[in-house]
Amino acid sequence: MHKVMFIVVFGALAVASVLNYGEAQTVHAVGDTIGWIVPPGGAAVYSNWTSADTFKVGDILVFNFITGRHDVLEVAKDSFDACTTDNAIGTSLTDGPAHVTLNSTGDHYYICTFGTHCKLGQKLAVTASGGNGGPPAGANPPSPAGGPSSSNSSPPGGSTQSHSSATAVHVGLALTMASIAITVLHLYWFWLTYL
Structure with a gap:
């Protein structure tokens, strides 16, 4: 027995x-070494970056930027395409680096609201799969601040290195x-x- x-x-x-x-x-440093800036190659820089990786519910996006020069705002697709804040999801994250947790499956759209930064290519579209058993698309649970699940503190371990998933x-x-x-x-x- x-x-x-x-x-x-x-x-x-x-x-x-x-x-x-x-x-x-997985912690993803947005843009790898260039961080969250107006990209020298336009929006294709961030499109290429997302196509080289996979994203799952529960993953963390780290937007590395200098406070006061950029911000991060999650928006609906039409606002992403038009570079407007009309359909914002939550509030703008103004302190860099900003950490955003992908809390649902589906497409997530982020822009910088400073000046013409978005129109110059500082925008990011990410598709999250349901790999970690998160809620289905459209079931975004409310965060304490009323916006997307995010914080400006370091993730566990404090690592914001490029593709720190390894x-x-x-x-x-x-x-x-x-x-x-x-x-x-x-x-x-x-x-x-x-x-």
Whole structure:
């Protein structure tokens, strides 16, 4: 009986660790090294950047910009196309770097509202898939500030490096492996002591 309980407990802990690792969010530094600026190549710069990556519900977009020179505002598609703030979703994020969590599947549109920045290409369209079990499209849960889920504080670990997803994956894997190792040692001790 004790051996069966040992196997069940160990198996449940191992499965829980693997599932927790699979739900890790990815932090995306918008524009990689250029950050959130009026791009020298126009809107194609950000379009090319998004096409080189995948985005899931729960991922975090980091808009690296200098406070007072740029901002970030989520808007509806027609406002994105016209570079207007008529259909804003939430309020403008004015302190850089700004962090935005993709909280629903579907298309998300962001612009800079300073001067003609948007018309010069400082706008971003991102499509989020439902990889992390988030709410369906159109089911944006309200954030505490009444806007998109965002903050201007650093994400866990403070990393805003370009495509820091590899770092997040390695840290997540290391924590998962350490958790499994500690669990195995505790169970081995339990086995020796009580069985």
